[in-house]
Amino acid sequence: MMSNSYSRDELEAAFTTWRTTVSRAASGEGHWRDFVDLFTEDAQYLEQMVGVLKGREAIWAWAEPTLAGFPGSAMSFPPYWHVVDEENGVIVAKLNNLMRDPGDGSQMGSDNISILTYAGEGRFSSEEDVYDPSAFGELIGSWGKRAMELGTLNAAEQEWFENTMPHAVPRIGSV
Template identity: 50%
Template sequence: MSRTWTNEELEDAFHLHAGTVTAAAESGDWEPFVQLFLPDATYVDPMVGEMKGHEQIRPWVMSTLSPFPGSAMHYPEAWHLVDVERGRVVCELRNVMRDPGDGSSFEENNITILDYAGDGRFRCERDVYDPAAMIKMIESWGRRSFELGTLDEDELAWFGAAYPHILK
């Protein structure tokens, strides 16, 4: 059985999603984001692959976006569109690292496809981005932050393990 939602409901659901992502990025608490999805939802990420349900989505999002370097990002919307016929929202989100200390900007964008399930929840999210470009952007940001002396001890330790060459 298929259901059609109104443009307004899809817009509201997208704004709830976007607001939840913003709040989670600020607080580090990604559980409200997990709850935007049905318990058996599918989430597809280019680096991880397909995850099914809260039991797979939760540990991924908590281990990827809560700790550094995910904790140093925020995700403003570049644009979005609503497909009422398919019950879908497609958007471009900017993955923006915090200012390294000199006002420069480091970001890599992704396309997110959200399949709506009703009641403000989603049955699927598919993120589309270039993992190599994302990794390169984080490395470049780390290099600049190191040069400026703006990484804390935990961040220095992370970069020392992930990219030891930039700390020289």
């Protein structure tokens, strides 16, 4: 077993910073670089659809186009709960990958678990995101189809769906 010298207060403060940094970046009030800077230079990030990203710059190379670009830019990540493992310096959080309102007031999201390993001084040495990629894909498709029906996508978002998920694009004359 690992052992560390981090107090519960330090772990809670690091998680609060992580959570608020993610919220600011997702809202457009912050920057995803701020999120990436919460990791050590040699951090590892396990993202299920991408694999293991090794090092802060590899995390940045994934985060910037994925989270700042569409459809990541249409999401927020509100937490349901988190637990702190003081002995191992690990924080586990359940989050909702929540899409913005498609235009009818509905909320559409898909859950994930994030496992953060703390490295001290406000930084993390690893993050692992655990979710069902097929449920995530279904969420994006369903949300996009609804937003298209309501006419709430901008031209770039519409084009993304036409190029990336053509099966989600409603066709003229379709029911």
